[in-house]
Each structure stands twice: as structure tokens, then as C-alpha cells.
Amino acid sequence: MRNTKLFKALTSLKLTVTTLSLSMVVVFLGTMAQENMGLKMAVDRYFKSFFIDHIAIEAAWNKTTQLFGSQPDPLTPEELRNAKRWPVFPGGYLLGTVLLVNLLSAYYARFKWTWSKLGILATHVGIVMLLVGQLLTDLLSVESFLSLRVGDRKNYSESFDYTELAFVSSLNSKSNQVMSVPGWKLRQDKKIADPTLGNLELKVNQYWVNGVPQGPRSLADAFKMRQPSHHGEDSPAAMAVDEFKAFARDQDPPPRTVKDLKALIDDFGRVDRRLTAAEWLGIYQNQRGQGGDFVIRMITGQIAEFIATRGKEGPLTPREMANECRRFVEALKHRENPPDENVLRNLTSLINDVAAFCQQRDMTRFVRDFSAFVEDKKLQPSGADSGLIAKRYPWVEESPESLSMDSRNLPVTSVELVDNGKSLGTYLFSARMISQEIEIGGKDTKVSLRPKRHYHNLYMTLIKLQFEKYRGTDIPKNFESRTLVEPSNGGASRVVDIYMNHPLRYEGDTFYQYQMDSDQMRQASRSSAFQVVENPNWLTPYLGCLIVAFGLVYQFMAHLVGFVKKRKAA
Amino acid sequence: MHRRHYKFFNVILLGCCFGFFTACNKPQIEAYGIPAEPPPPEGWVEMQTIGPEKIRYGVFEGDDYTGITATVTVLEGDGGGLEPNINRWRGQLGLGKIEGADLNATLEEVPSLGKDARMVDVNGTSVRSFRESRTVGVIVPRTELTWFYKFSGPPANLEVHKADFLDFIQHWQ
Numbered sequence: 001m002r003n004t005k006l007f008k009a010l011t012s013l014k015l016t017v018t019t020l021s022l023s024m025v026v027v028f029l030g031t032m033a034q035e036n037m038g039l040k041m042a043v044d045r046y047f048k049s050f051f052i053d054h055i056a057i058e059a060a061w062n063k064t065t066q067l068f069g070s071q072p073d074p075l076t077p078e079e080l081r082n083a084k085r086w087p088v089f090p091g092g093y094l095l096g097t098v099l100l101v102n103l104l105s106a107y108y109a110r111f112k113w114t115w116s117k118l119g120i121l122a123t124h125v126g127i128v129m130l131l132v133g134q135l136l137t138d139l140l141s142v143e144s145f146l147s148l149r150v151g152d153r154k155n156y157s158e159s160f161d162y163t164e165l166a167f168v169s170s171l172n173s174k175s176n177q178v179m180s181v182p183g184w185k186l187r188q189d190k191k192i193a194d195p196t197l198g199n200l201e202l203k204v205n206q207y208w209v210n211g212v213p214q215g216p217r218s219l220a221d222a223f224k225m226r227q228p229s230h231h232g233e234d235s236p237a238a239m240a241v242d243e244f245k246a247f248a249r250d251q252d253p254p255p256r257t258v259k260d261l262k263a264l265i266d267d268f269g270r271v272d273r274r275l276t277a278a279e280w281l282g283i284y285q286n287q288r289g290q291g292g293d294f295v296i297r298m299i300t301g302q303i304a305e306f307i308a309t310r311g312k313e314g315p316l317t318p319r320e321m322a323n324e325c326r327r328f329v330e331a332l333k334h335r336e337n338p339p340d341e342n343v344l345r346n347l348t349s350l351i352n353d354v355a356a357f358c359q360q361r362d363m364t365r366f367v368r369d370f371s372a373f374v375e376d377k378k379l380q381p382s383g384a385d386s387g388l389i390a391k392r393y394p395w396v397e398e399s400p401e402s403l404s405m406d407s408r409n410l411p412v413t414s415v416e417l418v419d420n421g422k423s424l425g426t427y428l429f430s431a432r433m434i435s436q437e438i439e440i441g442g443k444d445t446k447v448s449l450r451p452k453r454h455y456h457n458l459y460m461t462l463i464k465l466q467f468e469k470y471r472g473t474d475i476p477k478n479f480e481s482r483t484l485v486e487p488s489n490g491g492a493s494r495v496v497d498i499y500m501n502h503p504l505r506y507e508g509d510t511f512y513q514y515q516m517d518s519d520q521m522r523q524a525s526r527s528s529a530f531q532v533v534e535n536p537n538w539l540t541p542y543l544g545c546l547i548v549a550f551g552l553v554y555q556f557m558a559h560l561v562g563f564v565k566k567r568k569a570a
Numbered sequence: 571m572h573r574r575h576y577k578f579f580n581v582i583l584l585g586c587c588f589g590f591f592t593a594c595n596k597p598q599i600e601a602y603g604i605p606a607e608p609p610p611p612e613g614w615v616e617m618q619t620i621g622p623e624k625i626r627y628g629v630f631e632g633d634d635y636t637g638i639t640a641t642v643t644v645l646e647g648d649g650g651g652l653e654p655n656i657n658r659w660r661g662q663l664g665l666g667k668i669e670g671a672d673l674n675a676t677l678e679e680v681p682s683l684g685k686d687a688r689m690v691d692v693n694g695t696s697v698r699s700f701r702e703s704r705t706v707g708v709i710v711p712r713t714e715l716t717w718f719y720k721f722s723g724p725p726a727n728l729e730v731h732k733a734d735f736l737d738f739i740q741h742w743q
Contacts, residue, residue, distance in 0.1 A: 151624055151644025151715055155605065162597050168604075176606045182597040194599045298700055434616075452597055455604050463714045464646055484713050488605060495713065 010105040019099045033060035038403030050094040051087030077401040119555025126548030133540030141535035148462035149527040155459045157532040158451035169445040205383045205414040209401045213393030216248035240366035243283045269367030277307040322355035384414040386425025387436045459486040479516045481528040608741035611734035638723030649716035663694025686711045704728045
């Protein structure tokens with residue numbers, strides 16, 4: 001066998017050099033492709049594959065030519081993910097495997113054991129361990145992140161890349177059962193039935209990789225966010241938003257198609273917008289008090305009473321409403337026991353604000369701008385008819401798929417749930433929304449689309465954050481999180497500080513300090529994120545490096561000792 | 571070719587196949603158990619939090635809102651201290667500041683939440699709504715954090731639901 005062509009080729013040094021050279025090319029191209037493909041896709045297509053496809057090479061080529069002044073159009077996520085692909089270059093797994101085979105074959109062919117070669121043997125065993133260890137890490141490790149605000153307590157981390165449709169129901173007073181259907185399966189399959197799901201069957205109506213559920217009210221809010229404000233005051237078009245929301249809420253049946261919605265917006269502009277005093281004040285409350293300001297509620301209540309006592313219970317024009325408010329101010333001043341001067345000044349200012357609010361509405365502009373805004377959104381019908389989310393959000397606004405590591409895709413899906421052959425309805429689930437309670441198999445089940453969760457055998461509470469910068473600069477010096485770690489089995493809890501290069505290791509999971517939002521001025525959002533790595537193979541690279549180091553030191557010392565002995569003898 | 575050589579290449583081939591076939595480590599459909607969190611009392615509905623609150627519930631009787639809110643806020647260290655926080659709650663009900671022995675007289679211990687847990691129960695008129703209101707507040711220092719549980723609303727309704735609140739905060743973390 002040693003004389004066969006294949007064996008000679010496998011053991012040749014040329015193959016080693018060629019493989020290492022190709023590896024360098026793959027590393028270069030993979031780095032170039034990252035910008036267009038995103039880190040995860042580039043790693044998957046260049047390093048975690050046997051062959052690199054022509055689309056991935058094109059992504060790298062585009063970036064490389066940019067270095068020389070060319071401006072090619074970047075590939076779209078759709079092209080990167082779904083275009084037909086042809087393998088054109090060896091990938092990381094193939095090169096790693098060939099290198100490994102080359103190394104082992106060469107040993108098999110040439111190696112003869114002597115003590116003087118122990119160092120060389122150890123060095124190569126270490127390299128083999130590193131190669132195999134990297135493969136095992138790729139295959140077996142799971143990475144996720146755990147984000148906590150100060151005081152938060154969690155026993156799970158969330159996947160960077162994967163989502164799940166989770167069905168959580170109560171098993172008994174101490175435990176819940178989770179059934180998890182991965183997002184990629186919802187995206188790929190139209191019908192999902194599995195023994196794990198029991199009698200439950202999912203019929204996927206549609207899956208949006210990244211999207212926002214939209215309804216008349218959320219669209220109105222999004223429109224309002226886009227309107228410019230002048231000196232902190234909302235524009236007239238923005239001020240009409242709350243009135244539109246109230247108008248849309250009262251529609252029965254609510255609009256289910258975009259055509260209905262546009263008709264509704266037109267109606268809103270066409271109808272005589274005379275409203276009762278209570279309606280005017282309700283809109284004002286929502287606008288200025290966000291529905292919860294008690295002072296505004298109290299004053300608007302008194303204005304409503306005042307207008308009612310004047311017999312003006314019917315609809316009022318904006319100007320009539322403003323005049324009524326002003327009359328109320330005059331009435332306040334001339335009461336038997338008028339409020340003291342400061343209170344009166346504050347009340348007058350508030351009531352004048354109500355009056356100005358009523359007069360400043362601009363429906364024409366609102367209708368024109370809002371219709372155009374809705375048109376731009378290119379809304380798609382959700383196709384769902386059951387559940388709170390489907391009722392509030394009849395449409396989905398599809399967003400471009402993000403490949404960047406700095407943002408994540410928030411999918412939306414419309415799924416018909418079938419229990420024991422009986423349809424429970426078609427529900428809309430979104431990674432942006434909280435869970436919906438649905439009765440499945442006689443059990444109240446919370447169903448939500450969320451980042452895939454990895455549960456751990458501990459509860460972690462964030463106690464304190466420390467964020468230090470080098471003096472006089474914005475360069476971070478130290479991120480540190482003080483956490484309380486409580487074992488799930490009721491064992492003794494302990495306080496652990498996690499900071500750079502000082503992770504927490506717990507039952508095979510490693511919690512690294514990852515990100516931090518430590519703005520002292522925003523107590524509510526002070527948060528810390530940990531990268532959680534579950535890697536049963538984590539010791540292999542350390543062992544590999546130790547063995548390589550031992551081999552090199554042994555070989556060097558063997559030569560050195562031999563050399564010194566020879567000199568002494570001479 | 572010698573049999574030993576076949577073995578050698580077979581091992582390598584198997585290794586490659588293992589790598590190839592297991593390269594796809596996507597999550598699959600699965601079912602598993604997790605520890606259950608204690609559910610809130612019946613009629614407690616989660617609401618939008620305000621400021622640094624961790625969670626906020628509104629208490630409903632059927633479809634009717636009782637006007638009661640239950641919130642928990644967790645702050646670093648002593649969260650400003652017992653006295654300023656009690657006086658802040660009193661201020662929200664239009665009551666004056668108290669300190670020393672007067673303050674201690676208004677505090678009750680809550681042994682089930684630890685020896686440092688203190689409860690205050692105050693009645694007054696809300697400075698925002700100008701309505702009669704009552705606040706039951708429990709302050710619990712716990713591992714370098716302080717937990718502020720607050721239960722407030724119309725006095726008559728609050729009395730009906732107070733036992734639920736005190737029972738729930740034993741498990742509310």
C-alpha cells in the first residue's frame with residue numbers, strides 16, 4: 001500500500017503545503033465575505049462546510065474589489081440564502097480533514113519510534129487534538145446569551161440565531177412542560193406533526209423571517225413617530241393620530257384588508273368631525289396624559305361636567321370646544337371659593353392647552369400623509385383569524401432580513417393549530433409580542449414565538465454593574481457584573497463577580513461577560529448580557545496546546561542537552 | 571493491500587462521515603420540563619411598567635378594574651434607604667414626613683420575608699387623583715439589593731385583596 005500513488009499523494013509534503021495555502025485563502029475570503037453575508041453565514045458557508053459555493057465567493061469578491069475602488073452592488077439576503085449554489089472551492093471542513101489525513105498518513109508511513117522523537121510526536125499529537133477539537137467544538141457547542149437588568153432573575157439564556165414556537169403548559173404545581181418547535185421548521189414545512197407534539201398539528205400559513213405585525217392603531221403610532229415635532233410640541237398631523245385611534249377602535253367590524261383601512265382613513269377625513277365633549281377630552285387625555293395622568297383626568301372630568309351643566313351634550317366643533325374650555329376658566333375664577341393663585345395659574349395653563357389642542361387639528365393633512373404612509377408599508381394580510389394578536393394586527397409589514405451580528409431578525413408567523421383533528425383557529429405569533437393563552441388538549445397553554453431558550457440548572461440575579469473606563473477616555477477598562485447564583489436544586493446560593501477573562505463555570509456552562517448598558521442616569525435600563533457557552537469539549541484546546549508546548553520544549557531541550565554534551569566532550 | 575491498512579482508512583472514512591452527517595446541529599422539535607413560576611393571584615393582570623418597575627399588575631374583579639395596582643421595583647444597595655422611601659410613599663398620599671420613633675411605630679415586621687423586611691400601611695388622599703387611597707408597601711433588603719413591593723388603590727378594595735398580595739410576595743421574585 002505504501003507504494004500506491006494515492007498513499008504517496010496522501011503522505012506528501014506538497015499536499016500539506018497546498019492545504020495550508022488554501023486554508024489561508026479561505027480565511028482571507030471568509031473575512032472579506034463577512035461584511036455582506038454577516039458573521040454567522042460566512043462562518044457556516046466558508047469554515048463549517050466541505051465546499052464553498054459560488055455565491056459565497058461572489059460575496060467575498062465584491063468586497064475584495066471594493067478595496068481597489070470598485071463599487072459592486074452587495075448581494076441581497078434573498079440571493080445569499082436562496083439562489084442556486086455550486087461548490088467551487090474547498091471549505092474549512094474539507095481542508096481540515098485533508099490536513100488531518102495527511103498528517104496521520106505521513107506518520108503511518110514515515111514515523112519510527114525513538115525517544116529522541118518524542119517531542120515531534122507530542123507536537124503533532126497536540127496539533128491533531130486542536131484540529132479534531134475544533135471540529136468537535138463546532139458540532140457540539142451551543143452558544144446563547146443571557147440578558148439581565150439589575151434585579152432580574154432568570155434560569156434561561158436565549159439563542160443568538162434560532163427562534164422557537166414554544167407551548168408552555170402546567171404539569172403540576174412545581175413544573176411546567178415546554179414543547180418547542182424550531183423556527184427553521186416553521187419556515188421550511190407547511191405541515192408539522194411529530195410524536196413529541198402528541199395530538200397537536202401545525203399548519204403553517206406563512207412565515208416572515210423579519211416582520212412587524214401591524215394594525216390601524218400601531219400604524220397610527222408608527223406614523224406619529226415619523227412626524228417632526230417643533231420645540232417639543234407635536235405637529236397637527238401627529239395630534240390627529242389619537243383621534244384616529246379612537247375612531248378606529250370603535251369600528252365594528254374592524255378593517256381586515258388594507259383597502260378597508262384606506263377607506264377608513266378616508267372616512268375619518270370625510271365625516272363631520274364634530275365630537276362630544278367627552279370624546280374630545282378622551283382624545284386629549286390619551287394625547288397628553290398617556291391615559292394615566294390623574295391631574296389631567298381630574299381636570300378633564302371637571303370640564304366635561306361644566307359643559308354638561310351648560311346643556312352642551314351634543315357634538316361640538318373644535319372651535320366650540322375650545323370656547324367651552326375658556327368659559328370654564330372664567331367660571332373657575334368667579335367661583336365663590338376660587339382656587340389659590342398658583343393652582344389657578346396651573347389650571348388655566350392646562351385648560352388653555354386643551355383648548356389649543358382641539359383647535360389645532362389638521363385632518364386633511366393627516367388623511368393625505370397617513371394614507372401615503374400606509375401605502376409605503378406594503379402590508380401583507382396575516383391570514384390569521386384567532387387570538388388577540390390577530391385581532392389587533394390584521395397585517396404584517398415585512399422587514400428586510402438582517403444578517404448583521406448587531407441586530408436580530410424578529411420573525412412573525414401565522415399558524416393554524418389543529419388538536420386531535422379539530423382546528424383551534426389560525427393564530428398570529430410574533431417574536432415582538434408576549435405569549436397568547438390557548439386551550440390545547442384541555443390545558444391552558446401559553447404559546448409564543450421567541451428566541452430559542454436554553455434552560456440552566458441555576459437562577460441568576462444581577463445585583464450590581466461596574467463599568468470602568470480609562471481616565472480621560474471612552475476606552476472601556478473593565479466590565480464587571482455582580483450576580484447571585486442559586487442552584488435550581490435548592491443548594492447554597494453564592495455571589496459571583498463575572499468580568500473580562502473571569503467567567504462563571506457552572507455544570508458545563510460558561511458565562512462570559514458580553515455586553516453592558518450601565519448608564520447611571522437610566523436606572524431602569526441598566527443591564528448586563530452574558531454569553532453562555534455550553535461546550536463539552538472545552539478542555540481539548542487547552543490540552544492540545546499543553547501537549548504542543550511540551551513537545552516543543554522537549555525537542556528543544558533534547559537538542560540543547562545533546563549540543564552541550566558534545567561541546568563538553570570536545 | 572494489507573488488512574491493517576484497510577482498517578486505518580476505514581477509521582478515517584468513518585470520522586469524515588461522522589463529521590459530515592452531524593454537521594447540521596440545528597435545534598429539533600423537543601419537549602422538556604422546567605420549574606414553574608408561581609402564578610399571580612386570580613384577577614391580577616400584567617400591565618405596562620412605569621419607570622424602574624420590574625413588573626406591574628392591575629387587580630380586576632371579573633372585567634372590572636378595582637383601581638388597585640401591585641408593583642415590584644428592585645434597586646441596587648439600599649435603594650435610597652428605608653426612611654426616604656417610606657416618606658416618598660407617604661408624600662404620594664399627602665402625608666407629612668416622619669422619622670425616628672414615629673417612623674418605627676408605623677413599621678411592621680414581615681418575618682416570612684426575613685428579619686430586615688418591613689411593611690408600612692398608610693391611608694391618605696392621593697396627590698394626583700385627589701381620591702382617598704391606601705398603600706401597603708413592603709421593603710425587603712436581600713443580597714445587596716432592595717425589593718420594594720407596593721400595593722395601592724382605593725382603601726375598601728385594597729382590604730379585600732391585601733391577603734393575596736401578602737401571600738404572593740413570598741414567592742414574587
